[in-house]
Amino acid sequence: KAGVTQTPRYLIKTRGQQVTLSCSPISGHRSVSWYQQTPGQGLQFLFEYFSETQRNKGNFPGRFSGRQFSNSRSEMNVSTLELGDSALYLCASSLSGTPNTGELFFGEGSRLTVL
Amino acid sequence: QQQVKQSPQSLIVQKGGISIINCAYENTAFDYFPWYQQFPGKGPALLIAIRPDVSEKKEGRFTISFNKSAKQFSLHIMDSQPGDSATYFCAAVGSGNTGKLIFGQGTTLQVKP
Numbered sequence: 001k002a003g004v005t006q007t008p009r010y011l012i013k014t015r016g017q018q019v020t021l022s023c024s025p026i027s028g029h030r031s032v033s034w035y036q037q038t039p040g041q042g043l044q045f046l047f048e049y050f051s052e053t054q055r056n057k058g059n060f061p062g063r064f065s066g067r068q069f070s071n072s073r074s075e076m077n078v079s080t081l082e083l084g085d086s087a088l089y090l091c092a093s094s095l096s097g098t099p100n101t102g103e104l105f106f107g108e109g110s111r112l113t114v115l
Numbered sequence: 116q117q118q119v120k121q122s123p124q125s126l127i128v129q130k131g132g133i134s135i136i137n138c139a140y141e142n143t144a145f146d147y148f149p150w151y152q153q154f155p156g157k158g159p160a161l162l163i164a165i166r167p168d169v170s171e172k173k174e175g176r177f178t179i180s181f182n183k184s185a186k187q188f189s190l191h192i193m194d195s196q197p198g199d200s201a202t203y204f205c206a207a208v209g210s211g212n213t214g215k216l217i218f219g220q221g222t223t224l225q226v227k228p
Contacts, residue, residue: 033214048214106158
C-alpha cells in the first residue's frame with residue numbers, strides 16, 4: 001500500500017506570493033491533517049479535514065487555508081507569504097476510526113523556503 | 116493553551132545504553148499519548164503509544180512509563196543502537212481530536228557506537 005504522498009517536495013517563493021501544497025493520503029484514509037515543522041516551534045497543528053469538512057483548526061492566521069476533495073486528497077494554501085512561513089509542511093492521514101488512536105501516517109513533507 | 120513539555124532537547128548515549136526522554140502535560144482531557152520517531156528527511160512515524168489507564172507499555176526495546184497523577188510520561192529505549200539515532204517526539208491527543216496532536220519540542224538522540 002502506498003504511503004502518504006506530498007508534492008512538491010521542495011519549493012522556493014518570495015514574500016507576498018502564495019503557495020499551494022498537495023497531499024494524497026493512504027488509500028482508505030479519510031482524515032488528512034497538516035502540520036508545520038520549524039526548528040524553533042517544532043511540530044504545530046494547522047488543520048484537519050475529514051470527508052471534505054474541516055474538523056479541527058490550529059492557531060494559525062487566516063492566510064493558511066486548506067481543503068479536501070471527495071477522493072480524500074487535500075491541499076493547503078498559504079497566501080501573502082512571509083519569511084516566517086519558511087518551514088517543512090507535513091501532511092498526515094489516518095483512518096479516523098473510533099476510539100481515537102492518535103496514529104497518524106506522515107508524508108515526507110514539502111519544504112518551503114520564503115525569500 | 117494546551118502544552119506538552121519534553122526534555123532533554125538533545126541526548127547522547129553509548130551503544131547498549133538506556134535512552135530516557137521525559138514529557139509532561141497540562142491538560143487532563145488528553146486520552147492518548149503517542150511517541151513518534153523522525154529520521155532526517157523523513158516524516159515522523161509512530162513508534163509506540165499508551166493510554167492514561169495503563170502505567171507501562173513495552174514493545175521490544177521501547178517502553179513507555181506513564182504517571183497519571185504527575186501528568187508525566189517517558190520513553191525508555193533499552194540497549195540503544197546507532198540506528199536509533201533520530202529525533203523523538205512525544206505527543207498528546209484529546210478525546211475526539213483524531214488528527215490533532217499536541218507535540219513536545221522533540222529530543223535529538225545520538226547513539227555512539
